Amino acid sequence: MFDKLALLGFGPGGWGWALLQGAANTISVALATLPFGLALGLIIALWKRSDSILLRSLATIYTTVFRGVPELLTLYIIYFGIQVLVQKVWSGFSIPPFVAGMVALGMVLAAFSSEVWVGALNSIQKGQREAAAALGLSKAQAFRLVVFPQLIRVALPGLGNNWMVLLKETSLISVITLQDIMFIATRANVVTKEPFLFFGTAMLLYFFFSLVSAWGIGKLEQRTNRGFAAFGGATR
């Protein structure tokens, strides 16, 4: 039993460094996807509430499509699709899996987070915008200085959920050869024939990241809710 644990070590024949490298790749692809997906999601949420029927229907089609198609399929379509399209003009092109994964998961994240953003936008009362307009702020200024700071507090629990889902979904990028935790575990399994050990370790690594995320999101929520008595802000 214990001789097998050496396979997880950092010595020769140990997969410790490789797994850590994989963990770093998992985290970086998730962190790189997050701002892209959330920003796109916010734009789509604003489209959903716009006066133009064209923008509204575009936003609805976007969310319907990306929420209804499996992430794995989206990943394949983006990965092979971009490759095929670009290769028509530049034959030697191959898209890095990191970028393909980031784009695919970012687009899915945008679809899911746009729902959260819409909910949060709806919770900001009309009077806030009207007061901002009365103070002479432009529409863009009102959004940036008045609406957005209030948005974060309301949207945070939902966005936190989106992050947890994203973190787990990054494991799919291993199928297009991004060297993340799953990829390393699969390779280690092929070499050592110890699937239980390596997939179990991978599972624990993901679990660890989930627990840390949950803790971090809780802290962030506490911070954004300070000053709101109902959320424990006044008692602290």
Added chain:
Amino acid sequence: MNWCEYPGYLIGSEVLQNYGCRMANGLWITFELVVLSVALGFALALGLAIARLYGPRWASLAIQGYTTFFRGTPLLCQLFLVYYGFGQFRLFWQDIGLWWFFREPFYCALFTFTINTAAYQAEILRGAIQSIPRGQFEGALALGLHRWATLRRVILPQAMILALRPLGNELIVMIKASAIASLVTLFDLMGATRLAFARSFDLSIYLYAALIYLVLTEIIRRVWDRIEIRLTRHMALR
């Protein structure tokens, strides 16, 4: 010509015509996998949620650990652990006569999906049961109902209505997640599509598959909306 070749023939797509039958078979496997795992998961989750809320402390803690763990790790990782990892203990499974189960990718996927969705559904049901006002319980007890009767006739019917929407979402999530079963050599809809692409290098097959999944999830979403309207028609403001 088989019926499953017609859609490809009608829209003039050679690859869809050639692989239409495989994809129809795949769709059936996806359907079986999702329906069975969500149904079994629901039965399991109901027990787990009740034990978590009303059971002894150790059971409650154990179930909490189970749901946190399975909701905190990727389904892909769980599937690989079961399919590859459990296969490592072949002699043990043969000894207890369960090797036929863990040998088959279909059963491995079914097993993994069931325990995964049970964890999510247990949390949904727990939340729903907990949001039923305490007075409902006390009222039923005051009427002389037994604890089980209270749960079955008073609490659960109300909780189910609250749980309906998240359970529908979970069903859709499982349809989409079932695509990863194709990574353990199972020819579900995604697996058939991957095969078709690997042989034809025609990217359009992925788009057709996306369309099928999309139609599937949209139908379920709409049917679920209908069910919800029907089941809540006695409630005010609907």
